[in-house]
Amino acid sequence: MSHSTKPMLSxxxxxxxxxxxxxxxxxxxxxPNGKEKSALLKMLHLAQAEFGWVSVPTMDKIAxxxxxxxxxxxxxxxxxxxxxxxxxxxxxxxxxxxxxxMLVGSDQLIEHIGKKLNIGMGETTSDGLFTLKTAExxxxxxxxxxxxxxxxxxxxxxxxxxxELIEQYKRGEIEPGAL
Amino acid sequence: xxxxxxxxxxxDVPGIQGIETYVKQGGYTTLEKALKKMxxxxxxxxxxxxxxxxxxxxxxxxGLKWSFLAKPEGIxxxxxxxxxxxxxxxxxxxxxxxxxxxxxxxGMILSSYALGANTSYIYIRGEFMYVLEIxxxxxxxxxxxxxxxxNIFGSGFDHDLVVTPGGGxxxxxxxTALLESLEGKRGNPRIKPPFPAVKGLWASPTVVxxxxxxxxxxxxxxDGGDAYxxxxxxxxxxxxxxxxxxxxxxxxxxxxxxxxxxxxFIYGDxxxxxxxxxxxxxACVPGGSSVPIxxxxxxxxxxxxxxxxxxxxxxxxxxxxxxxxxxxxxxxxFDEDQCIVRNTWNFTRFYAHESCGQCSPCREGTGWMxxxxxxLETGKGQMHDIDLLADINKKIExxxxxPLGDAAAWPVAAAIRHFREEFEWHVTHPEEAxxxxxxxxxxxxxx
Numbered sequence: 001m002s003h004s005t006k007p008m009l010s011x012x013x014x015x016x017x018x019x020x021x022x023x024x025x026x027x028x029x030x031x032p033n034g035k036e037k038s039a040l041l042k043m044l045h046l047a048q049a050e051f052g053w054v055s056v057p058t059m060d061k062i063a064x065x066x067x068x069x070x071x072x073x074x075x076x077x078x079x080x081x082x083x084x085x086x087x088x089x090x091x092x093x094x095x096x097x098x099x100x101x102m103l104v105g106s107d108q109l110i111e112h113i114g115k116k117l118n119i120g121m122g123e124t125t126s127d128g129l130f131t132l133k134t135a136e137x138x139x140x141x142x143x144x145x146x147x148x149x150x151x152x153x154x155x156x157x158x159x160x161x162x163x164e165l166i167e168q169y170k171r172g173e174i175e176p177g178a179l
Numbered sequence: 180x181x182x183x184x185x186x187x188x189x190x191d192v193p194g195i196q197g198i199e200t201y202v203k204q205g206g207y208t209t210l211e212k213a214l215k216k217m218x219x220x221x222x223x224x225x226x227x228x229x230x231x232x233x234x235x236x237x238x239x240x241x242g243l244k245w246s247f248l249a250k251p252e253g254i255x256x257x258x259x260x261x262x263x264x265x266x267x268x269x270x271x272x273x274x275x276x277x278x279x280x281x282x283x284x285x286g287m288i289l290s291s292y293a294l295g296a297n298t299s300y301i302y303i304r305g306e307f308m309y310v311l312e313i314x315x316x317x318x319x320x321x322x323x324x325x326x327x328x329x330n331i332f333g334s335g336f337d338h339d340l341v342v343t344p345g346g347g348x349x350x351x352x353x354x355t356a357l358l359e360s361l362e363g364k365r366g367n368p369r370i371k372p373p374f375p376a377v378k379g380l381w382a383s384p385t386v387v388x389x390x391x392x393x394x395x396x397x398x399x400x401x402d403g404g405d406a407y408x409x410x411x412x413x414x415x416x417x418x419x420x421x422x423x424x425x426x427x428x429x430x431x432x433x434x435x436x437x438x439x440x441x442x443x444f445i446y447g448d449x450x451x452x453x454x455x456x457x458x459x460x461x462a463c464v465p466g467g468s469s470v471p472i473x474x475x476x477x478x479x480x481x482x483x484x485x486x487x488x489x490x491x492x493x494x495x496x497x498x499x500x501x502x503x504x505x506x507x508x509x510x511x512x513f514d515e516d517q518c519i520v521r522n523t524w525n526f527t528r529f530y531a532h533e534s535c536g537q538c539s540p541c542r543e544g545t546g547w548m549x550x551x552x553x554x555l556e557t558g559k560g561q562m563h564d565i566d567l568l569a570d571i572n573k574k575i576e577x578x579x580x581x582p583l584g585d586a587a588a589w590p591v592a593a594a595i596r597h598f599r600e601e602f603e604w605h606v607t608h609p610e611e612a613x614x615x616x617x618x619x620x621x622x623x624x625x626x
Contacts, residue, residue: 030341032298035381040363041346045305066363079365079535080346082305098267099468099525100424100511136349136529137267137468138306141509142422142430151308178308 014057020050024065037066040076044083049150049179053084081135089124089131091169094148097134100141109145110134112159116166129170152177181449182436183410185398185418186391190278196313198320201281207326209401210289214334217400222293226396228404230416235261235352235389236467236507238491241396247376248294249384256384258296259361260287260393262303262310263345263352266467267529268509271420272390274432276303276310280317286393288326288338289400294386301342301390302351302361314342349533353581354387356535367537368581391420411437415490419508426514428452441465441487441494442479445512458514462597465494466506468526469586471593472519473503499593518616519601523594524552530587541584544575548591555602558609565602569595 016024023046027039040062047058059073066073077083084092093113097106110132114120117130124131140146143155147162152174154165168174184190194200201207213222227242248256260283264272276283283301291299303311318340321327329337343361345351351360355369358380379385395417399407408416415437421444424430429452435444444450445460454460463478464470479487482501487493494505513522531545548571554560568591576588595602605612 030343032381035362037363038343038361041305041360042344044346045308045344072363075365076346076363080305080348082347097525098529099464099522100268102522102525103425103511103513103517135306135347136532137265139264139270139273139304141268141270141424141511142432143270144424148306151306153309178312 012057014051014055014061016047016061017050020046021065024062028066037068037072040066040073041080044073044077044080045179048083049176052090053087087124090129091149092131092133094133094135094138096136096138096140096144096146096148098137100137101144101146104144106145109147109157109159109162113147113162116163130166148177149174150176151179182418182434182439184434185407185410186275186282186394186420187279187432187434195279196281196317198281198317198324201279202324205401206281207285207321207324209397210285210292210326211332213289213292213400214332214336219293219295222289222396222400225400225404226293229395229399229407230404230411230414231392231395231399231407232414232416232491233389234391234395234419234508236266236469238505241388241392244376244388245290245294245386247374248386249377250295251384254383255298256294256296257380257386258287258291258294258299258393259354259358259380259385259387260299260301260390261352261354261357261387262301262307262390263357264307264390264507265304265349265352266469266507266509267526268424268464268467268511269422269507270424271422271432271508273307273310274422275390275394275420276307277313280314281321282394282397283314283390284317284321284340285326286396287340288321288331290386290388290393290396291338291340292336293396296386297337298339298341300361300380301340302357303342303344304351305344305346308344311342311344318342348535349529350535350581350583353583356581357387358385365535367535368583370580412488412490413492415492415505419489419505421489421508421510423451423510423512425512426455426458426517427512428455435489437488437490439489440479441489444489444510445479451512454512454514456514458516460512461515461517462513462519464503464509464511464513464590466504467509468511468529469582469589470504470506471499471502471589472597473501474597477501477597499589500596503593516616518556519594519598520552520556520605520612521616523591524549524556526590527552527587530583534583534587538579538581538584540575540578541587544571544584545587547571548587552591555605556612558605558612560602560606562603562606564606565595565599 027042028036031038063070063073146155189204231241232238350356351366356366360366375385460475481496495502527549531549536542572588575584601617
């Protein structure tokens with residue numbers, strides 16, 4: 001079990017934009033009256049897309065919007081691996097390391113990215129652009145090795161392709177794949 | 180032999196993602212036929228006749244599962260689609276939803292009609308957020324055409340369909356964990372009974388089905404259950420999506436008729452075209468990471484020397500001694516250079532990472548196995564570690580609320596059963612084990 005056990009950092013109070021609030025309201029409205037808590041995961045995704053990570057004040061605000069206790073949000077956010085509970089780089093590379101990807105070279109790819117960006121696992125580059133993480137099976141086993149960044153899959157990777165990908169991200173050429 | 184296509188028939192039609200093209204190819208006519216001419220029970224009957232078995236991995240007959248749904252007066256019932264595809268080796272549902280989203284949408288409405296559900300949910304893993312947006316667009320298109328909403332096709336049947344994301348957790352593919360997650364909670368599996376058919380989503384009667392199972396309902400109702408059942412062998416009827424990966428010349432998603440020989444699937448021109456880079460087959464995990472691994476001599480033939488077929492029965496032939504399972508159709512192939520110990524450690528690390536932590540045997544056991552396998556893989560293990568693994572294994576298996584414990588235990592047991600000498604080599608050659616992989620048939624190869 002490796003769900004987050006790190007203490008969640010406190011952070012500055014957050015302000016949800018009108019647009020974000022509208023999206024959250026829309027997420028809530030997908031569920032019957034009294035069952036709006038079902039929108040919690042979607043709301044956490046929306047907040048993360050906006051702020052890059054999910055802080056305690058963000059979670060408190062979501063709890064408020066759902067009229068539930070803050071702890072009901074904390075326990076969920078810490079269970080699911082997609083939510084970043086501390087600040088991360090602008091682009092988080094989540095590289096799949098599970099069996100089928102390993103068979104086609106994910107170990108070597110992860111090592112290459114670490115060297116290229118000069119960071120260790122879970123670390124962020126000093127310019128705040130890139131964070132390197134590993135992920136368990138991302139569901140693209142036939143297209144590995146692969147990584148996901150901002151809901152976009154990058155598949156059939158080689159060291160050369162990753163080098164180019166990093167440059168493309170630096171130049172701001174790659175839009176989020178969703179949200 | 181080319182397989183008939185029931186799910187991916189129109190895969191190559193340009194624009195098939197959109198509703199206009201989907202309708203031009205006959206889309207939603209099956210729904211119209213069912214809503215206008217068939218009773219819900221008649222739809223259930225056809226699905227029973229088809230012999231369709233759950234395509235998520237368990238292989239339980241879908242029609243029978245539907246017939247268990249409790250129908251108390253005045254309480255809503257739900258259909259929930261399990262699109263949490265996360266069994267390592269499996270990427271077929273993502274493919275189907277991304278390429279032909281309306282097939283799932285039509286299947287959802289059709290199946291909901293059969294079950295008497297006025298609301299249904301697609302729970303999709305959070306990593307597939309872009310697919311969620313594709314589905315959302317398809318759902319909006321279906322509402323605009325009147326295939327969703329009130330009084331569909333003038334039948335009096337109302338239906339709303341919602342798609343919602345997970346947040347990254349393999350365990351949410353287990354149906355009761357999925358329901359917890361859909362309720363906005365941690366994905367801890369529930370103790371059964373009560374089963375979801377009695378108390379599921381928000382304590383209402385609920386059916387949870389895999390994406391591919393729900394999509395298959397469309398061709399079943401279009402052609403009739405008997406026509407579907409005429410494809411395949413015995414209790415393995417119809418077609419199945421197989422996601423092939425690992426060291427194959429042509430990995431990818433293939434729709435096969437159940438009954439295709441494993442040999443043709445791996446080596447045939449219409450399928451995977453053999454092992455990548457001209458190498459030899461060492462082993463295969465035919466149904467997702469949770470099923471037993473087969474050494475090369477048990478992949479295309481059974482222990483009795485019969486041709487191994489892509490069916491639930493043939494892949495399981497020989498039981499856990501010499502067989503495996505069709506599972507989810509996540510077909511993982513290992514070439515001659517791969518190390519079984521390293522792979523077993525990798526998979527166990529996956530299960531240790533994904534255990535929800537609720538049951539001690541799984542929470543602690545998967546972590547212990549991961550540690551023991553890691554020291555074996557890195558040349559720091561001892562002979563008794565191999566037996567220790569088998570011992571931990573037995574203590575996990577059958578002692579947990581959900582099947583994740585079994586899923587973690589079985590692959591380790593099978594790897595030791597078939598490749599014990601490879602584990603022993605890691606103990607007797609500690610320095611080499613750190614530098615090399617143990618290749619095919621006792622020929623250590625340079626990594």
